[in-house]
Amino acid sequence: MIAFVLRRLAVAIPTLLLLIVFSFALMHLAPGGPFTAERALPPQVLANLEAKYGLNDPLWKQIWNYLYGIVVHFDFGPSFVYPDRTVNQLIAAGFPVTLTYGALSFVAAVVVGVSLGAVAAIRQNSWVDYLAVGISIGAQVLPNFVMAPLLVLVLTLWYGLLPGGGWSFSDPSFWIMPVIALATSYMASIARITRSAMLEVLGSNHIRTARAKGMPEHRVILRHALKPALLPVISYLGPVFVSMITGSVVIDIYFSTGGIGKAFVDSALNRDYAVMMGVTILVGSLTILFNLIVDVLYAWIDPKIRY
């Protein structure tokens, strides 16, 4: 197991390097640059800006300097569009916000989704099942960019219960709407996956055996059914967790959370090269890390899996 983890970590480094080089090159291939604006800059001003940020160096040198800065100083460079801030500062300001509402949404989606799916499967074809399936289909078809403005309309304008947007780490009332909007559709997918996996497990031989030997039903469900039923859920959760904690541009736009999802999209549109690279590396590293964690969890849940 440890050898497996080490091996995977060793592969992660060239993977990240490739990601950096490819993204860097792709980004520079896109037309326009960070300083392309409606009002064309005088060539001399543009030259001064490019000199300041090293954009007139050959591409290989820019990549080299960039990697050098990261490896030696853990410095992801300056933002071209937010000249008062460095990429490190921008990520340090935005990522904790995204991590908070992302992780909360994840927990909410998993707890509600798994319960809903499991209950539906246990009471298959009863009204509980129909209700659960109904809820999850409803939640699935309601995209978050529709849900978000609806939440603001109802909870802020009509009932005045929650602030319509913004962020505060000390006041949970700011967290509620982003979490609902982000968690809903994931919750629906988790419920559906859990339900179908659970149905399959409940029909299998070992459950029949467990029931036949007189094991109480709650133990059958919790010990013998739920655990194997969670396998497909977990393989789905790895990438979902990463995408939730690395931000949702929709949540950031509608709730003005200051999170990193919008920063990422903006950096691409603004050609804010360093910010875009910084977030790409962050998302890339987290993806690699959580895929690894999922693989390890697999082995723990299913003893048949060996590495």
Place this chain on the structure above:
Amino acid sequence: MTKLFTTTALLAALSLPAYAVEVAEGDTLAENQTYTYWLLDAIKSLDPAKNTDVEGSDVLRSLFEGLMNEDAAGNMIPGVAESHEISEDQLTYTFTLRDANWSNGDPVTAGDFVYAWQRVVNPETASEYAWYIELMNIENATQIIAGDATPDQLGVRAIDDKTLEVKLTTPTPYFLNTLSHATTYPVPQAVVEEHGDAWTQPANLVGNGAFTLASHNLGVDIVLNKNPEYWDADNVVMETVRGVTVNDNNVALTRYQAGELDRVQIPAGQFPRLKEEFPEQAVSVPYGCSYAYVMNVSDKGPEALKDVRVRQALALGLNREVIVDQVLQGGQEPSYSWTHWAINGFAAPEGGMKDMPMPERQEKAKELLAEAGYGPDNPLKLSLQYNTDDSHRLLAIAAQQFWRPLGIEIELNNVEWKVHTDRLQSQDFELARYAWCADYNEASTFLDWFRTDGYNSGKWSNEEYDQLLAEARTAEDTTPLYQRAEEILAEEAPAVFVYHYAKVDMINPAIKGLPRENLLNTWYAKDLYRAAE
């Protein structure tokens, strides 16, 4: 003699007391003096030398103060400069500064302006707005930006702590109007040098404006508090100013209606409904930008657009009234001139196509196209490029429909913003959407765009036009020159002018003092107050 008169008149105007809050009769002040307004996006920089945004300027105007301010109608009034003198040749301006302090208690000196302006043109600062100092025609600005002179050679010096002298390369009628712009604000040298790029963070920032920076959560909100060190603090009523970022205009409107915001832009197309429902709150005022479809007449452009008859036909065939009344619906004005109709001292030339009824215009357009060899049997094919935005798309579709009956087939070409600007600047387009906003309230801010060496993305060039604008720089009466320039634009049609902007907002009626007649929407939080309801 006339010049002497101008100088004296200006001096007289400047010795008037500065504009301060006047609480209207019958108004009582609210307990809570907070103004919360909407920001579409995060504030990118609070460094006057690096700010490039309108939203950033709105904040900087509260944190800093330049030599001049603007009143509610956009007239220049004293800021840090108490008075000034202009030399006979109009090349030297001497400003006398008032006693004012930085928010840390240090006095504001002429040297602070010298440092700030030198910093803007210094290539090491790499200011995107370094061109603004060039626009002001300050001596050596161009050479310094190019690296051919050192920043200390800039034509600005402190004669003593309270006297600032500025030397220009050429008489510049709009020079005083440039002095309320954020790029010209003084910055505290010691603070900038101590903290580097981080000097604009809330803990470090020192300004000379009516407010100080309390907090700045990027993409969430920015909060300013009243500055007790401000020289006119006794006349500042507002205690707190909060800019709240909401990236979606419709959600922002919902939050306005929930009472979270005092001012928000009205999303496209919703003005008539809101005006009817909330006549007190829905406000539309002229705003100094013009919208046009620029035609590429350069070598890289299509052959057809080099023919003035084709360009004329395009200009004639577009029904601006329908665009303004049916599509935009926010009090915008159809445009037949490039200069915004409300620009100070500007009068559009009489006559021309705006007096022709639409059917007549269409007939004329068809005739011109036929002469040029195009018509329904041999349609003219052009592409119209615009950047991603709902209202640009709607307008482009409308234009496509207006031009189709003339025998012009428009292919819509929607590209992302950076691609759009990149192609505009490299003449890689046929027709392209464009908008220009005034830098200052005088017609040359628009007309300069079409000069041969202006921004002029379509690369149109006309000798007489260039000549007229050169003359206007020193002319006593610019009106006939500007009118003739607009006539040339109408005859030559280097672009199809579409409409003049309006600023269309919901404003909480309790908030008083927001300017309604300032074309550039230059507002000062120090002039606002909240009336009790």
